[in-house]
Amino acid sequence: MASITDFQAKGIVAGLASAPDAKPLPRYEIDDLMAKHPDTFNLFLLALERLQDENEGKKKNKWMSYFEQTIYATMQEIAAGFTDPKYRTAAQTFRLPYWDYFRARERKDTGLTGFRAGKQTSFPYGFGLPAVLRSKKLMVYRPKTNETTPVEMDNPLMTFNFPKTDGLTSTEWNRWQRFSHQHTVRHPVEPKREKDDFDDLDSVLNWGREPGLTYMLNMMRFPAYAKYENFARASVLGMMKDPTSGSLENLHDFYHGVIGGEGHMSVPELAAFDPVFWLHHCNVDRILAVWQATHDEYVSATGQLNASTPLYPFRKPNPKGDAGFWDSGSIRKTETLGYTYPDLQGSTDRKTILESFYDKYDWSTQRQKGTKGTGIPTGMEPVDLESVPVFINNPSFSPAPSLAVKNIQPMRMEMEQQVSGGNGGHTERMSDPKHIPSFPRGDDILKNEPQGTRLELQWFIDSEVLKDALNGTFTIYFFVGPVREIDTNPTKWKLDPILAGVNHVLTATEETCDNCAQQSADGMKVSGTSAITPILLDYVEYNLQAQDPEHVSGLKVTVSATISVLHPHAKIPEFKDHLFPDVTSNHHSGNPAGQ
DSSP states (O other): OOOHHHHHHHTBOOTTTTSSSOSOEEOOBHHHHHHHOHHHHHHHHHHHHHHHSHHHHHHTTTTTTTHHHHHHHHHHHHHTTOSSTHHHHHHHTOOOOBOOTTSOOEEEEEEEEOSSTTOEEEEEEEOOOOGGGTOSEEEEEETTTEEEEEEEEEOTTTOOBOOSSSSOOHHHHGGGTTSOSSBOOSSBOTTTOOSBOHHHHHHHHHHHHHHHHHHHHHHHHOGGGGSHHHHHOOBOOTTOSSOOSOOHHHHHHHHHHHHHTTSGGGSHHHHTTSTHHHHHHHHHHHHHHHHHHHOSOOSOSSSSSOTTSEEEEEEEOOTTSSOEEEETGGGSSGGGGTEEOGGGSSOOOHHHHHHHHHHHHGGGSGGGGGGTTTTOOTTOSOOOGGGSTTTTTOTTOOOOOOOOOBOOOOOOOOOOEEEOSSTTOEEESSOOOTTSTTOOOHHHHHTTSOTTOEEEEEEEEEEEEETTTTSSOEEEEEESSOGGGSOSOGGGGGGOTTEEEEEEEOOOOTTTOHHHHHHHHTTOEEEEEEEEOGGGHHHHHHHOOOSOGGGSTTOEEEEEEEEEEEOTTOSSOEEEEEEOOSTTTTSTTTSOTTO
């Protein structure tokens, strides 16, 4: 069997199925890899450092395309330099880690200011950026010179320094004047944009956690998402059955915007330079893998693009001779590339996988707000950073201070109703939305359900827009209030107290992307969705305003609601209906010209 080194030399994507220990091994969450597999993590950091080195990088000019197998091969080289054989064993267990945005990082009260003046809510955990992605220095062991005493290293997971030679040309950088040309930055501080604002990033991550989590869980259970076309892509196609507003692509784009802010991760041409790009994409792959394990349909076997369409330029091994190209049908299972995820280990039963996935996350939703975070599952607790080797005796590390409460709009609340017996009677925690014509009453929905069934109502702002509307990446902000109350500085919008949601459209310019130019010629539209709270619905209906939508080509905004019931002793709510009340009717944003 050819080695990974051979595949690298030939430009073949083999993954790690050809590794010496060929059985599929799990990709771990970044904090778990760091805390529970410190020797592997140590080698991972050293490999990243070597690959980011300006001189070494020239020798490995294909590493961006074959990231995981290139890191693996580099780790084997480094491990061979240690006298202790444990590093060679640790290197063979490596699989690329992912960053789970919904994993708690700190035990602390994180405050979220409510829409009403003086009102706020809090949660006893923080869901900010993992410490290992923000610390300037980390402690590592090095072969031969520092095998028993750790030394400081510049953190290769925090930033990437652009090479001073053989990098982007001045002409190429001219397109990106507002970005740092020295190194990648997340949520850059004005005006020079050379420094990260991690407090700002943490605030936005905590603000976006609940809507993002709701979004992810809904994609696993709503019937419309059983269609791969609906689940995977944001593009709006006329032949799509039961179309949805959101998608995995939309969630992926949302976190590019959340993580990057005004920094490199927010635009596709520069995003992959940021080391966090790979951890983010690994997590998106994990969500896809869980969906695949719990659904039948993947990619159609017929059509212009189908399961057999070659995925250029990704070449695969071919024992019979010349390598062919991977296609969707041949790469459905992650095991084909030598890896899996903890979410998929232990069972092949779809219901068990889905319920276990829900157990990991549902504890932190508003539906479970009565628990106040006391039911955190095993494996989702924050890591004790002070006991992790990369932070021990690290003079540049100190536990993150508690965040000050900022004006952050909670994105989702739910109407829960409890059947108290007899003719579907119920006790309301929030009032029924009687003002919406034809909207079903809670007791009508619950009248045939078992006693103890709970009703859940979720609200979303849905948008549809031409992908090339602004010839590049852009973000649509949804505010609940008059335009005059919106801050005049767009960089402050992400934490505006009347911000109801966002849709980040990640697209390259036509000048840098031939495919984008073709999509523009085809008039491709993309959709997105953002969770909102039903308590704001009246305000939306009577106060919705917008800039002239003719300035944003094809922009259409609607409000939708989903109704689910949670039966007694059930873990996963059962989807009931998807409604589109006329909240945005008679407003330009709801009825743009030409619609």
